Amino acid sequence: MAQQNLLPNNRWSDTSTVVPTRPVSYADPEKASPPLEEAQAGVPTKPNSNASKAVSRSTQERPTALDWDRPDDPLNPYNWSLVRRWFQTYTISGVALVGTFASSVFTPGINATAVEFGSPIIIATLAFSIYQLGLAFGGPFAAPLSESFGRKPVVFISIPIFALFILGTGFANNMATLVVLRFFAGFFAAPSLSMGAGTLSDLWQPEKRSGPMSMYVAAPFFGNRPALGPLLGAAVTQTVGWRWTSWLILFFTIVLVIIPAPFYWESYKPIILRRRAKENEQPIPPSPFEDATWAKALKIYVSKTLMRPMHMLFTEPIVAAFNTYSAFNFGLLYAFFAAFPQVYLEYYGFDSLSTGLTFLGVGVGVIAATIVIVLFSKKWYLPRVREAIHNDDPAPSFATSRLEPEKRLPLAMVGGPCITIGIFMYGWTTAYQVHWLAPTIAEALFGFGNMLVFMACMMYITDTYGPLYSASAMASNAILRYILGGTFPLFAVQMFRGLGPQWACTLLGCLSILGSCIPFVLAKLGPGLRKKSGYKRDG
16 A cells, blocks of 8 residues: 555556556567456457457446556656646646736726726725636536546636636726626636646646645736736726736736647546547446436536535535635735725825835745745655655555655645734734835735645645545635635725724734644644545545
């Protein structure tokens, strides 16, 4: 079992239900008599007669799963070249950046759209936050579809549809149209933020994921928070109008997603192996939708596939706890998005462009967090992986990583307190009008901690549930994050006005203290929770 956990995607099964997908070559006399396991698995043993092969295929049992031919199977994404794997990582990170950039770039245009359409500011804020609700509703569809049809079709069908709705927002002539179009834009952008963890777990072994995961997590942070979104949105809104925020989104979509699309390879293991088995005319595992009527197929999809993220959210304590914490942090971010312009205007006299520049503090925090994540992986995590392999230590039970997933949690243990300190520091320095550099430093602490917590969340869940279920687990994460991200801005401005920034941030900071305890609790209870999981990865 230890060896199986070391290379979870390269395992050979000693049962008759898991078979390789490449036909055995009989040119070598030593392979003239295939082993008993292959005969039991249904691999043809007399290729000299097409008729006998047909009989063999018709009488053999269909496998329940397929596996790689050997550890160095060239179709296994773990064995792809570094260039290809980093290109895939770059592309999925670009998709994530576009998906979050489309949200934050509209922030400086809230007041402008309210004036142009003669709408109350709360309705204009809804046009901003409705995008997050679209992401929340689209997430449950995206990840299960990727597990059924592959990563590539879902991303590169949904993103062009997203672009069409964004195009429509640039021509909207009333607030109702803008709200509806932004909701559906968010709905079809959902794959960019729910499949990344699963895609990267396809490409990188657990001990090598820190760098790629850092790139993927940092991309939406940069698109969303520190610079690109608020800063570029403020610049174009003040100079050429809020509609140019839509053209900016389309530009980044074309450059980061549409152009790389033809060179993107499918990375999901079951899809790759089923395709090869079909090409080789080998039996493939039965599909849940095979020979099913449309009504039955829809029932299977809704009950077993579509509901999996929600089922994991309500039945898996690990998913519920970590996702709730990261979703709360995300809601705080969007609350600050809505409140920051008002706070900086009232207490420091900043315009929207100056306020956008203050978000560079969050950018500094994200950059610092990325450096810490890479150093943590190289100096702390990987040496322990090599030591475990050298000592032939048993691999952890009920996980897909070489070390216990709890070894990822120190990032969150550091990040949580940084978030809390940043929240308190921002509220009280702003209330007493300390130099604007002080709340900007607080933003940097908040961005630093948020990045560490979310990174730890992704890697912990991916190490626990593996490629198959991590996409659904992160889809449930997206549901919570974007529901809170869509609702927090609707009351944030009123809360900061009514309580003042110091007491509003005190309330939020106290809630953050509770959340920062979650990584410490999981460090102690995680192994037991994984053992009791309904989605545990081994026996």
